[in-house]
Amino acid sequence: xxxxxxxxxxxxxxxxxxxxxxxxxxxxxxxxxxxxxxxxxxxxxxxxxxxxxxxxxxxxxxxxxxxxxxxxxxxxxxxxxxxxxxxxxxxxxxxxxxxxxxxxxxxxxxxxxxxxxxxxxxxxxxxxxxxxxxxxxxxxxxxxxxxxxxxxxxxxxxxxxxxxxxxxxxxxxxxxxxxxxxxxxxxxxxxxxxxxxxxxxxxxxxxxxxxxxxxxxxxxxxxxxxxxxxxxxxxxxxxxxxxxxxxxxxxxxxxxxxxxxxxxxxxxxxxxxxxxxxxxxxxxxxxx
Numbered sequence: 174x175x176x177x178x179x180x181x182x183x184x185x186x187x188x189x190x191x192x193x194x195x196x197x198x199x200x201x202x203x204x205x206x207x208x209x210x211x212x213x214x215x216x217x218x219x220x221x222x223x224x225x226x227x228x229x230x231x232x233x234x235x236x237x238x239x240x241x242x243x244x245x246x247x248x249x250x251x252x253x254x255x256x257x258x259x260x261x262x263x264x265x266x267x268x269x270x271x272x273x274x275x276x277x278x279x280x281x282x283x284x285x286x287x288x289x290x291x292x293x294x295x296x297x298x299x300x301x302x303x304x305x306x307x308x309x310x311x312x313x314x315x316x317x318x319x320x321x322x323x324x325x326x327x328x329x330x331x332x333x334x335x336x337x338x339x340x341x342x343x344x345x346x347x348x349x350x351x352x353x354x355x356x357x358x359x360x361x362x363x364x365x366x367x368x369x370x371x372x373x374x375x376x377x378x379x380x381x382x383x384x385x386x387x388x389x390x391x392x393x394x395x396x397x398x399x400x401x402x403x404x405x406x407x408x409x410x411x412x413x414x415x416x417x418x419x420x421x422x423x424x425x426x427x428x429x430x431x432x433x434x435x436x437x438x439x440x441x442x443x444x445x446x447x448x449x450x451x452x453x454x455x456x457x458x459x460x461x
Contacts, residue, residue, distance in 0.1 A: 208407065245373040249372065250322040252321075252368060260328055278321040286317070290385065305387030323369075326371060373424070
C-alpha cells in the first residue's frame with residue numbers, strides 16, 4: 174500500500190461507492206418525473222406532493238418515529254443500568270446468566286425473536302386480555318432487540334472510566350446517586366448518545382419484528398414500504414426511502430454538532446481547571 178498509494182485510494186472509493194451509490198441513486202430517482210422507476214423522465218416534485226398527501230404513509234412515519242424515540246430512550250436507560258452493573262460490580266449472584274441473557278438478542282435470528290415475542294404476547298392477551306398488538310407490543314419488541322446493543326456500546330466506554338474518580342467523589346461525601354449523575358454519567362455521555370442514535374436507527378429499520386407485532390392500523394413505515402414494494406416499485410416508494418434518508422442525515426448532523434459543542438465546552442472547562450490548579454500550586458509554592 175505504501176508503494177502504491179493510488180491503490181488504497183481506489184479501494185476506498187470502490188468501498189464507499191458500493192455503500193453509498195445505491196442511496197444516491199434512490200435520492201435522485203425520487204425526483205424522477207416518469208412513473209417507470211427505471212426510466213428517467215426529468216425532474217419533478219410531484220411524487221413528494223403525492224407522498225405528503227398519502228395519509229397511510231404519514232401515519233406510518235409518525236408511528237415509526239414515536240416507537241423509535243421511545244425504544245431508544247428505554248434501551249439507553251436499561252442498557253446503562255445493565256452496563257453499570259456488569260462493569261462496576263465484579264461479582265454478584267447470577268452475573269453469568271445475566272450476561273448470557275443480555276447477549277442472546279445479538280446472536281438470535283430476528284425472525285426467531287419475533288416469533289417468541291408474538292407467542293408471548295398472544296399468551297398474555299389470551300389470559301389477561303392485554304396487550305393487544307399495536308404500539309405497546311412494538312415498543313416492547315423493539316426494546317428487547319435494542320437494549321443489548323445499547324448495553325454493549327455503553328459498556329465499552331464505561332470500562333475506560335477510572336473507578337478512582339468515583340471513589341474520590343465518595344470520599345468527599347457524595348452519595349452513590351450523586352456519584353453516578355455528577356461523575357460517571359458525564360464521562361460516558363458520548364457513549365450514551367451514540368447508543369441512543371444506534372438504537373433509534375435500528376428501530377426505524379426493523380421490519381421482521383414490526384411485521385409480527387403490528388396490529389390493524391398500527392403498521393410502522395418499514396412494514397408499509399415492504400408491503401408496497403412487494404406489489405411493484407413506484408416513484409412513491411423512492412420518495413419514502415429518500416425522506417427516510419433525509420431524516421437520518423438530519424438527526425446525525427444535529428447530534429454531531431451538539432456532541433462537538435459539548436466536547437469543546439468540556440475541553441474549555443478542563444483547561445480552566447488546569448490553569449486554576451497551576452495558579453494555586455504557584456501561590457502555595459511562593460507562600461512557602
